[in-house]
Amino acid sequence: MEKQDFLDSFPFQLLCIPNEDIVRMHATSGTSGHRPTCGFYSQKDLDDWSYLCARNLGAIGMTKKDVFQNTTSSGLFTGGFGYAQGCTVLGAMLIPFGPGLTSRQLEFFKIFKVTAFHAIPSFGLRIAQVMEEEDIKKDDLYLKFAILGAEGWAESTRKTIEERLGVKAYDNWGMTEAYGPGPSVECQEQNGLHIWSDYFFPEVIDPKTGDFLSYGETGELVITSLYKEAAPIFRYRTGDITTLYTSECPCGRTGFIMDRIKGRQDDMKIIRGVNIYPSLIEEEIFNLSKFFTDIYLITYHTVGVMDTITVKVETRPRIDKNSAKKKLQRNLREATMLGINVIVSDPGTLPRQEGKAIRYQDLRDRKDKFNG
Numbered sequence: 001m002e003k004q005d006f007l008d009s010f011p012f013q014l015l016c017i018p019n020e021d022i023v024r025m026h027a028t029s030g031t032s033g034h035r036p037t038c039g040f041y042s043q044k045d046l047d048d049w050s051y052l053c054a055r056n057l058g059a060i061g062m063t064k065k066d067v068f069q070n071t072t073s074s075g076l077f078t079g080g081f082g083y084a085q086g087c088t089v090l091g092a093m094l095i096p097f098g099p100g101l102t103s104r105q106l107e108f109f110k111i112f113k114v115t116a117f118h119a120i121p122s123f124g125l126r127i128a129q130v131m132e133e134e135d136i137k138k139d140d141l142y143l144k145f146a147i148l149g150a151e152g153w154a155e156s157t158r159k160t161i162e163e164r165l166g167v168k169a170y171d172n173w174g175m176t177e178a179y180g181p182g183p184s185v186e187c188q189e190q191n192g193l194h195i196w197s198d199y200f201f202p203e204v205i206d207p208k209t210g211d212f213l214s215y216g217e218t219g220e221l222v223i224t225s226l227y228k229e230a231a232p233i234f235r236y237r238t239g240d241i242t243t244l245y246t247s248e249c250p251c252g253r254t255g256f257i258m259d260r261i262k263g264r265q266d267d268m269k270i271i272r273g274v275n276i277y278p279s280l281i282e283e284e285i286f287n288l289s290k291f292f293t294d295i296y297l298i299t300y301h302t303v304g305v306m307d308t309i310t311v312k313v314e315t316r317p318r319i320d321k322n323s324a325k326k327k328l329q330r331n332l333r334e335a336t337m338l339g340i341n342v343i344v345s346d347p348g349t350l351p352r353q354e355g356k357a358i359r360y361q362d363l364r365d366r367k368d369k370f371n372g
């Protein structure tokens with residue numbers, strides 16, 4: 001199955017139970033005028049989903065003694081309800097704050113002695129920024145755990161969030177078609193994501209040929225749900241690029257482990273014959289976090305007939321822009337084998353975004369020229 005099957009059968013044709021037995025629907029927002037991808041739930045699906053999210057929170061070390069602030073919206077997006085339900089099953093105290101209002105979120109962190117939160121990674125970075133702006137120290141807070149997902153994020157993003165917020169930050173992966181969050185999470189070893197192998201059967205394929213790949217090889221994640229009633233998925237192409245392993249983890253859990261998602265199949269661009277994932281470029285920017293802030297924009301565009309990449313970054317205060325630019329350019333060339341344009345702006349000049357950040361754009365098939 002692929003995403004197109006969901007879109008072609010919109011809204012109800014994939015249902016495997018009577019409509020009256022559906023108790024919930026969630027959906028990806030989709031762009032206006034396009035069909036959203038819908039997730040449908042029977043009562044058993046909801047119970048299973050809550051249990052899987054509770055497992056995820058348990059795997060990162062949370063217990064009923066924790067106070068959990070959910071910074072994602074409890075609306076159509078699965079992340080809000082998913083972890084609200086999971087937290088309730090675990091028995092921890094839930095604060096369903098929702099997105100945005102970063103300063104107010106931080107006040108809640110302090111007042112209610114929040115020990116754990118769920119966010120998209122870019123909001124984790126936003127919290128770190130606001131702490132810096134408002135001179136809030138990590139020791140002013142009680143945080144221990146962050147569970148982050150729904151966007152690709154680099155290892156260096158994790159380091160930044162962990163250092164500035166004083167938390168352990170854990171990755172989790174899921175998708176609306178497979179309940180939402182819940183199918184997988186990192187344990188306290190932070191060494192790949194455990195896929196709950198009693199609920200899902202994962203495989204990896206070559207995204208071009210569709211051939212199945214061996215464990216240890218990198219390709220597109222394909223997943224089969226083993227218990228989902230309302231709209232089960234069978235060998236569903238997720239579009240996410242990763243590697244699967246079957247090794248036992250030092251935490252004692254057995255079953256499938258996958259690497260953190262390297263990128264989306266749709267996000268991979270071929271620039272002058274080189275496969276480029278935005279995460280590769282992001283990693284190099286964050287490795288120079290002494291020089292640059294976390295705000296950047298990657299643009300793929302065409303100069304004459306040549307595909308080109310331009311990266312806009314901004315420096316931290318009192319950094320020599322010229323030498324910072326040279327460093328980044330050199331590191332990007334080493335990492336990608338491509339000459340990449342770097343445009344360095346003054347601190348605070350690139351736009352800040354709340355919510356899911358747009359960090360890359362492809363203007364190669366567009367007539368309007370990109371002019372830096």
Ligand SMILES: [Zn+2]
Binds near residue numbers: 194249250251252
């Ligand atoms: Zn483990």
